[in-house]
Amino acid sequence: MTEVKNEYIHRTQKSQKMYQLAKIFLPGGDARTVTFFEPYPAFIVKGKGYQLYDADGNNYIDFLNNYTSLIHGHCHPKIIKAIKEQLESIQAIHAPTEYQVKFAEMISERFPSVDKIRIMNSGTEATMNAIRLARAYTGKDKILKAEGGYHGTHNNAQISIHPHLEDSNPLNHPKSIPESKGIPKSTLKDVVIFPFNHQQITENLIKEHKKELAAVIIEPVMGAAGIIPPKDDYLKFLREITNENDVLLIFDEVITARLSRGGAQQYFNVIPDITAFGKLFGGGTPVGVLGGRDEIMMLYSPERTEFLSQSGTFNANPVTLVGGIATFELLNDSAYTQLNSLGNSLKDGISDTFKEFGINAQVTGEGSLLNMHFTEKDVIDYRSASTSNVELCSLLYLSMLNHGIWIAPRLMSCISTPMSKKEIEAFLEVFRASFSLIKPLIRKLAPSLVAK
Ligand SMILES: Cc1ncc(COP(=O)(O)O)c(C=O)c1O
Numbered sequence: 123m124t125e126v127k128n129e130y131i132h133r134t135q136k137s138q139k140m141y142q143l144a145k146i147f148l149p150g151g152d153a154r155t156v157t158f159f160e161p162y163p164a165f166i167v168k169g170k171g172y173q174l175y176d177a178d179g180n181n182y183i184d185f186l187n188n189y190t191s192l193i194h195g196h197c198h199p200k201i202i203k204a205i206k207e208q209l210e211s212i213q214a215i216h217a218p219t220e221y222q223v224k225f226a227e228m229i230s231e232r233f234p235s236v237d238k239i240r241i242m243n244s245g246t247e248a249t250m251n252a253i254r255l256a257r258a259y260t261g262k263d264k265i266l267k268a269e270g271g272y273h274g275t276h277n278n279a280q281i282s283i284h285p286h287l288e289d290s291n292p293l294n295h296p297k298s299i300p301e302s303k304g305i306p307k308s309t310l311k312d313v314v315i316f317p318f319n320h321q322q323i324t325e326n327l328i329k330e331h332k333k334e335l336a337a338v339i340i341e342p343v344m345g346a347a348g349i350i351p352p353k354d355d356y357l358k359f360l361r362e363i364t365n366e367n368d369v370l371l372i373f374d375e376v377i378t379a380r381l382s383r384g385g386a387q388q389y390f391n392v393i394p395d396i397t398a399f400g401k402l403f404g405g406g407t408p409v410g411v412l413g414g415r416d417e418i419m420m421l422y423s424p425e426r427t428e429f430l431s432q433s434g435t436f437n438a439n440p441v442t443l444v445g446g447i448a449t450f451e452l453l454n455d456s457a458y459t460q461l462n463s464l465g466n467s468l469k470d471g472i473s474d475t476f477k478e479f480g481i482n483a484q485v486t487g488e489g490s491l492l493n494m495h496f497t498e499k500d501v502i503d504y505r506s507a508s509t510s511n512v513e514l515c516s517l518l519y520l521s522m523l524n525h526g527i528w529i530a531p532r533l534m535s536c537i538s539t540p541m542s543k544k545e546i547e548a549f550l551e552v553f554r555a556s557f558s559l560i561k562p563l564i565r566k567l568a569p570s571l572v573a574k
Pocket residue numbers: 189243244245246247249272273274275341345346374375376377400401409
């Protein structure tokens with residue numbers, strides 16, 4: 123580890139200086155918890171297509187894309203042109219623009235569950251408002267949230283994202299655990315935790331709480347927990363059981379919208395009541411979108427005597443909207459086919475490399491999203507994913523960074539449309555080299571991963 127870390131420090135001297143300066147004005151030098159890693163993150167100066175350039179002149183192939191949001195990579199000329207033109211006419215305005223209609227029409231046409239939308243500035247706002255909308259519509263207060271599920275930073279979402287397993291209760295009744303200090307204890311009683319992919323337990327919990335349960339909120343493929351796909355029919359089962367018990371189903375498609383033209387709901391053919399979107403929808407600018415069927419969404423209509431208020435100074439700002447429109451215009455059927463096929467090739471290549479090296483590690487994923495896990499367990503939920511060896515993760519991450527491949531410290535990767543087979547091969551070459559380097563340590567740190 124020391125060797126890999128020293129190499130990283132040697133390559134990123136200017137970043138190290140900027141980090142020292144940043145520490146004077148930002149707590150721990152950081153402005154976004156998820157992007158921090160030891161010893162310090164490299165400072166980025168430029169991105170173009172799939173390439174990233176840091177302050178020291180190192181370049182990287184970007185397999186993270188601002189955590190999946192830059193589906194067309196960095197600074198796609200068509201998106202930049204649309205945003206530039208918009209910046210020269212109107213930036214943000216206290217009135218509607220024609221773009222909000224075009225944007226809404228595009229989303230409604232693509233995503234099967236969406237008749238109408240509301241537009242905001244982050245995925246956090248989208249899930250926060252989705253939950254409030256479900257409560258307003260059903261008149262009930264509780265929500266059911268997956269253990270390990272990530273829905274942003276509001277209080278209801280910050281429960282049991284990375285709970286310590288020793289504090290978490292048995293699987294059939296996972297405990298609601300605040301992610302940090304500062305989350306009121308009163309939040310806990312309204313957020314019931316369920317284990318993803320465990321049908322019978324999920325059913326029992328829904329039935330137990332149905333009288334007070336407004337909605338089940340779920341990422342169709344769990345993102346932050348490690349790109350964990352749903353088991354066969356798990357989402358279909360959720361749709362049926364929520365319908366039977368008068369509970370709404372909220373899909374958090376902030377990450378999974380990239381799976382197909384109609385997102386995960388079309389990909390898995392399961393239609394939720396409400397959907398939260400974000401990330402790719404803003405073409406690289408801040409965005410959150412909430413969509414659903416007419417009857418539910420009409421609770422926001424100011425034409426009603428009693429309606430849900432949802433303001434935001436930068437809601438539906440035209441810069442975000444034109445960025446989003448340009449992004450969707452580039453996303454035709456062949457773009458999704460290409461993204462998913464490259465994602466599958468990368469997943470197969472990683473899996474073959476694990477076999478070649480005789481290591482029982484896992485790679486999970488769906489379409490253009492994937493995640494490696496240093497565990498011999500089948501990764502099907504938060505608890506199995508959390509058995510991954512943390513030291514090996516950090517080591518592989520830094521080693522790949524040293525060789526020009528940028529993924530997430532938790533070993534998540536995604537594909538962008540400027541990529542081709544060449545970038546997949548480059549990833550696999552660096553992966554194999556890094557793996558040769560760390561293999562002796564695997565024997566030491568996680569001997570159970572070494573095939574007999
Ligand atoms: C599934 C999911 N939901 C919600 C969010 C929150 O979005 P934002 O960071 O834009 O607030 C994220 C962010 O990573 C996410 O992955």
